[in-house]
Amino acid sequence: MSKDADNLRIKPATMPAGGWGSVGEVAHILFDQRAALKDSALLLKQNKTDGYACVSCAWAKPANPHPFEFCESGAKATAWETTSKRIGADFFERHTVTELEAWSDHELEGQGRLTTPLRWDAASDKYRAVSWETAFAEIGAQLKAAARDKVVFYSSGRASLETSYMYGLLARMYGNNNLPDSSNMCHESTSVALQKTIGDGVGTVVLDDFAQTDCIFFFGQNVGVNSPRMLHQLQEARRRGVQIITFNPLRERGLVSFTNPQSPAEMLSGSETAISTQYHQVKPGGDTAAIMGLCKAVFALDDAALAEGEQRVLDMSFLTEHTHGFADFEAAVRACGWDAIEAESGLKRVALERAAAVYAGAGAVLGVYGMGLTQHRNGVQNVAMIVNLLLLRGNIGKPGAGVCPVRGHSNVQGQRTVGITEKPELAPLDKLKEQYGFEPPRDKGMNTVEACEAILARQVPAFIALGGNFLRAVPETVLMEAAWREIPLTVQIATKLNRNHVIHGKASYILPCLGRIEIDRQRGGEQSVTIEDSTACIHGSRGMAEPAAHTLLSEPAIVAGIAQATLDANPRADWQGWVDDYGRIREAIAETYPDIFHDFNARMWTPGGFRKPVGAAHRVWKTESGKAEFTVPEELQGNPDLKGGPATMRLFTVRSDGQFNTTIYSHDDRFRGVYGSRRVVFMHRADMAERGFAQGELVTLRGAGGDGVAREVGGLAVVPYDIPQGTIAGYFPECNPLIPLWHHAKESKVPAAKAIDVLVERSGSAA
Numbered sequence: 001m002s003k004d005a006d007n008l009r010i011k012p013a014t015m016p017a018g019g020w021g022s023v024g025e026v027a028h029i030l031f032d033q034r035a036a037l038k039d040s041a042l043l044l045k046q047n048k049t050d051g052y053a054c055v056s057c058a059w060a061k062p063a064n065p066h067p068f069e070f071c072e073s074g075a076k077a078t079a080w081e082t083t084s085k086r087i088g089a090d091f092f093e094r095h096t097v098t099e100l101e102a103w104s105d106h107e108l109e110g111q112g113r114l115t116t117p118l119r120w121d122a123a124s125d126k127y128r129a130v131s132w133e134t135a136f137a138e139i140g141a142q143l144k145a146a147a148r149d150k151v152v153f154y155s156s157g158r159a160s161l162e163t164s165y166m167y168g169l170l171a172r173m174y175g176n177n178n179l180p181d182s183s184n185m186c187h188e189s190t191s192v193a194l195q196k197t198i199g200d201g202v203g204t205v206v207l208d209d210f211a212q213t214d215c216i217f218f219f220g221q222n223v224g225v226n227s228p229r230m231l232h233q234l235q236e237a238r239r240r241g242v243q244i245i246t247f248n249p250l251r252e253r254g255l256v257s258f259t260n261p262q263s264p265a266e267m268l269s270g271s272e273t274a275i276s277t278q279y280h281q282v283k284p285g286g287d288t289a290a291i292m293g294l295c296k297a298v299f300a301l302d303d304a305a306l307a308e309g310e311q312r313v314l315d316m317s318f319l320t321e322h323t324h325g326f327a328d329f330e331a332a333v334r335a336c337g338w339d340a341i342e343a344e345s346g347l348k349r350v351a352l353e354r355a356a357a358v359y360a361g362a363g364a365v366l367g368v369y370g371m372g373l374t375q376h377r378n379g380v381q382n383v384a385m386i387v388n389l390l391l392l393r394g395n396i397g398k399p400g401a402g403v404c405p406v407r408g409h410s411n412v413q414g415q416r417t418v419g420i421t422e423k424p425e426l427a428p429l430d431k432l433k434e435q436y437g438f439e440p441p442r443d444k445g446m447n448t449v450e451a452c453e454a455i456l457a458r459q460v461p462a463f464i465a466l467g468g469n470f471l472r473a474v475p476e477t478v479l480m481e482a483a484w485r486e487i488p489l490t491v492q493i494a495t496k497l498n499r500n501h502v503i504h505g506k507a508s509y510i511l512p513c514l515g516r517i518e519i520d521r522q523r524g525g526e527q528s529v530t531i532e533d534s535t536a537c538i539h540g541s542r543g544m545a546e547p548a549a550h551t552l553l554s555e556p557a558i559v560a561g562i563a564q565a566t567l568d569a570n571p572r573a574d575w576q577g578w579v580d581d582y583g584r585i586r587e588a589i590a591e592t593y594p595d596i597f598h599d600f601n602a603r604m605w606t607p608g609g610f611r612k613p614v615g616a617a618h619r620v621w622k623t624e625s626g627k628a629e630f631t632v633p634e635e636l637q638g639n640p641d642l643k644g645g646p647a648t649m650r651l652f653t654v655r656s657d658g659q660f661n662t663t664i665y666s667h668d669d670r671f672r673g674v675y676g677s678r679r680v681v682f683m684h685r686a687d688m689a690e691r692g693f694a695q696g697e698l699v700t701l702r703g704a705g706g707d708g709v710a711r712e713v714g715g716l717a718v719v720p721y722d723i724p725q726g727t728i729a730g731y732f733p734e735c736n737p738l739i740p741l742w743h744h745a746k747e748s749k750v751p752a753a754k755a756i757d758v759l760v761e762r763s764g765s766a767a
């Protein structure tokens with residue numbers, strides 16, 4: 001900890017996103033990982049129709065790609081996966097698992113790619129190599145004897161459609177719908193809100209809409225770090241004079257300006273494109289209030305137009321023909337006072353009126369958003385508010401307009417499409433019954449928060465993880481780590497060593513797999529897989545790098561191995577045939593979901609992907625009323641349940657450009673000007689002065705949950721930042737011990753990682 005604080009360097013971050021900084025970062029990580037990218041030919045195939053889908057974010061992959069359709073973040077992710085570093089059985093002979101617990105996230109993953117299946121040996125406290133056959137047989141034996149309704153099958157959103165389909169089937173044939181997904185911590189608020197309001201749980205927008213839009217409203221998404229390829233669309237839009245109106249508590253570099261590192265002219269001239277035309281530093285959790293303000297101002301403009309006999313601002317024919325609940329919504333907005341809107345959003349009425357004027361004058365508007373909206377107590381309501389705003393002027397289901405959630409993991413949306421869901425009503429259970437001749441379980445399964453609750457109650461006999469770092473990603477770290485050690489069996493299918501492997505169950509296996517960038521050779525030859533991007537387009541992906549080790553199995557092979565060792569033989573589920581030829585898995589997927597996946601094998605290489613049908617994109621509303629639904633917000637409060645005293649500050653957790661979720665590439669955050677340490681807390685200068693904190697001073701954050709559970713994170717250095725007063729920001733996952741498990745979005749149960757009330761104390765001072 002003190003080492004971290006000593007390493008900390010703070011420099012003003014003035015450079016644009018992209019630019020030379022980006023080039024330098026990529027060169028550094030390529031060198032550091034001694035990556036297979038020495039042949040940087042590999043990067044040229046990233047996100048190309050005949051290449052592989054990047055393992056970083058889920059942003060859309062164009063039909064006519066740029067020559068270099070990758071970004072700094074994608075190049076880092078590729079270098080991290082194709083690293084030449086390896087960690088084999090000899091490494092684990094040298095280190096006990098208890099010893100490894102003291103290592104940082106960066107040190108654990110930084111050892112390189114796992115190469116051999118491992119089983120924890122209690123006597124020596126070491127992971128020891130085990131054969132695949134033994135691992136599968138032992139896991140199968142333990143699963144057969146376990147309480148079937150309580151075993152959890154987690155997945156992180158990277159695994160392909162093929163693997164995910166097999167994994168969902170494994171859980172259901174085994175006997176439950178316990179299929180929590182990283183999406184439960186991420187865009188589940190989107191899935192719930194959009195399903196309810198527009199009848200499809202996904203966005204309505206495709207890349208072409210960015211080329212046709214007049215205006216973009218951009219809420220709580222850090223494009224420069226988390227989906228940088230979208231900067232191309234934003235830059236092109238800005239060049240056409242499109243207004244980009246941003247709502248974000250932090251002034252994020254990528255939302256301020258961008259230099260395209262792939263344009264020699266821009267790089268040499270140092271020219272930057274200013275991205276946001278308005279930047280509103282909303283209070284965390286204040287978006288519902290801010291959008292109420294926008295809608296209120298739109299109604300006022302409409303009133304004025306009516307009074308003047310001018311064309312109305314509201315799209316009345318759309319409202320009448322296509323929406324339900326408008327009158328109630330209008331009444332709620334008119335009844336809502338500006339004082340409350342200003343107090344809860346932290347924004348001034350004039351600022352919101354300025355933004356609303358742009359909205360009212362634009363022909364086609366996009367609503368783009370990320371974790372800043374979904375990870376709140378009112379996360380579902382926040383998303384429904386964007387829909388409300390868009391509906392007022394018919395901005396869904398026409399070119400250049402629509403709602404655009406920016407998904408996280410590269411196939412997180414697709415996993416839901418092929419049955420990774422704990423909600424039985426979202427899976428085609430009758431179809432599975434017919435196709436495979438078994439009785440699928442009909443009870444609701446556990447989502448992420450419910451799985452944590454069951455683990456805390458010591459009820460989960462086995463936890464299988466298809467990728468990810470569950471224990472590090474979830475809230476309530478301290479209680480969860482203690483409970484985790486008591487799970488009878490934990491199985492981790494992974495590429496790299498992480499914290500969730502060194503904190504493990506009573507029996508523990510690590511099963512190392514091929515990454516998506518690697519050539520996947522099976523009996524039927526080299527195999528390809530598919531993924532679905534943020535815009536519901538489905539793409540083929542062909543691995544191109546030599547596998548990290550010949551001992552690795554592919555994800556489909558590992559899932560099949562567990563299935564064959566655990567389930568009774570069923571001639572209709574041909575696990576081995578599927579592994580031999582993934583085309584046969586796609587045929588099975590097409591049979592289960594003919595509307596989406598007909599002719600799957602033929603269509604998977606369509607340039608730009610083939611699109612899953614999204615009714616709302618064509619104004620077909622699969623809602624109860626058959627129309628798009630307006631929603632009246634329950635409350636404006638950003639954080640209704642965590643009311644601390646006047647001394648509390650509202651913390652939100654963010655990602656740096658040196659990480660992919662819990663994968664920490666480096667301790668630097670170039671865009672925020674912080675180097676050498678992630679143990680920092682960003683604070684407004686006035687708050688620092690008021691509390692007497694100097695730059696770099698160490699503080700301890702203490703949870704203000706009021707439930708008697710002690711939650712704290714200490715040794716964080718204070719960094720002055722342009723952030724609303726009364727709020728502070730820190731990094732995910734370092735701040736996760738501060739989030740109570742019960743502090744989650746009301747309907748979607750997404751942990752509310754963007755508004756955590758805490759007390760800030762000088763480290764070492766008495767509690």
Ligand SMILES: Nc1nc2c(c(=O)[nH]1)N[C@H]1C(S)=C(S)[C@@H](COP(=O)(O)OP(=O)(O)OC[C@H]3O[C@@H](n4cnc5c(=O)[nH]c(N)nc54)[C@H](O)[C@@H]3O)O[C@H]1N2
Pocket residue numbers: 056057058073186219220221222223225226227247248249250252282283284285286287369370371372373407408409652653654655656657659660661754
């Ligand atoms: N390089 C890289 N790429 C990634 C990831 C990564 O870790 N690294 N992670 C992937 C995953 S799984 C995901 S889900 C996405 C995440 O991508 P984002 O959605 O960008 O996620 P965050 O970094 O958590 O930051 C969200 C943004 O919301 C802002 N914010 C916080 N609270 C509020 C609020 O109340 N209102 C508003 N309007 N804004 C707020 C923060 O300042 C921040 O800019 O990125 C994906 N891509």
Ligand SMILES: Nc1nc2c(c(=O)[nH]1)N[C@H]1C(S)=C(S)[C@@H](COP(=O)(O)OP(=O)(O)OC[C@H]3O[C@@H](n4cnc5c(=O)[nH]c(N)nc54)[C@H](O)[C@@H]3O)O[C@H]1N2
Pocket residue numbers: 109155156157158159182183185186187371375408409466467468469470473474493494495496497498513514515516555653654655660661662663731732733735736753
């Ligand atoms: N406080 C706070 N908490 C958060 C968030 C936040 O913003 N704030 N964000 C939430 C969000 S949006 C998400 S999506 C979750 C992320 O939660 P997860 O998806 O569970 O976590 P990751 O860090 O993405 O998982 C990294 C691990 O995945 C494994 N891996 C990498 N590639 C592969 C592969 O190809 N196959 C397999 N089998 N394994 C692989 C590696 O072993 C690596 O260590 O965290 C959530 N937690």
Ligand SMILES: [Mo]
Pocket residue numbers: 182185186187407408409
């Ligand atoms: Mo995510």
